[in-house]
Amino acid sequence: MTRHLTLAALTAAAAAAAALLSGAARPALLGVGIAAATAFASLAAYRLTGRSAARPVQKALLVFAAMFLVRIVLVALGLVAVLRRGDSAFAYAAGFFVPYFVFAAIEGGYVHALGRETGRTA
DSSP: OHHHHHHHHHHHHHHHHHHHHSSOHHHHHHHHHHHHHHHHHHHHHHHHHHTSSSOHHHHHHHHHHHHHHHHHHHHHHHHHHHHHHTOOHHHHHHHHHHHHHHHHHHHHHHHHHHHHHSSOOO
16 A cells, blocks of 8 residues: 555656646646545545455445546536636646546556455465
8 A cells, every 4th residue: 555655646746746837837736636635535445445354346446436426526616616717627637637547547556456465365
């Protein structure tokens, strides 16, 4: 888990730095913030549910689905906020989706590692 959290923190820092260097930093930072917050929340939820001996992969997939729904709502709310302020929707979308795909890969790697750690060997 420590490796996954480290990768997520490095991804969040790199995405925030890229957002600050972009021309439209405010909407890009909002997108990065939503992506990073939901990624860390899902990694924390994976850690809580992955410790159980009964079906840790299925519980992790449930967390994955629930956090995906939370992300949909937060992305929509963020887009409404960006458009109301008159900021760039493209910068917001790029700020969210670029790190999101990296975070999704990190989360997928964690779920994959759960599947290899559980159960008895033959």
